[in-house]
Amino acid sequence: MIMLVAAVLAVILGSGTGCSSSPPQITIEGQYAEFSPLFIGAGSFYMTIRNAGGRDKLAGVAASLPGTVIELHDVRDKRMVRVEEIPIPARDTVELKPGSLHIMIYNMPKAIRQGSELDLTLRFQRSGERTVTVRLQK
Ligand SMILES: [Cu+2]
Secondary structure, X not given: OHHHHHHHHHHHHHHOOOOOOOOOOEEEEEEEEEEOOOOOOOEEEEEEEEEOOOOEEEEEEEEOOOOOEEEEEXXXXXXXXXXXXXXXXXXXXXXXXXXXXXXXXXXXXXXXXXXXXXXXXXXEOOOEEEEEEEEEEO
């Protein structure tokens, strides 16, 4: 058991040194959401993700609303496509914006309407979870 812990520690410590990148420093700003013009109960989330540190990835998103489905989307050839993750390069800014990368939510309850706020928890591969409050616009 102690050997195992030591081995795991060695891997963790080793990954933080040498040629691998420094820890990411993620900040999220300018978040907003819009209802889908096409699908009832669906919407898109947009925001600016800044990274002042090493590389990271947005690996998943959850909402404070039970029963909703959330996907990471990109737009290619004017069509939305689902992506598994969104890379956040080192010392770079990733814009989630209309016609480009965004977070899609489906199956929102009817009680969610213009002006409603909900909490979105973004799961980053290296930075862990960040929760942002987003207000729905038209
Ligand atoms: Cu979408």
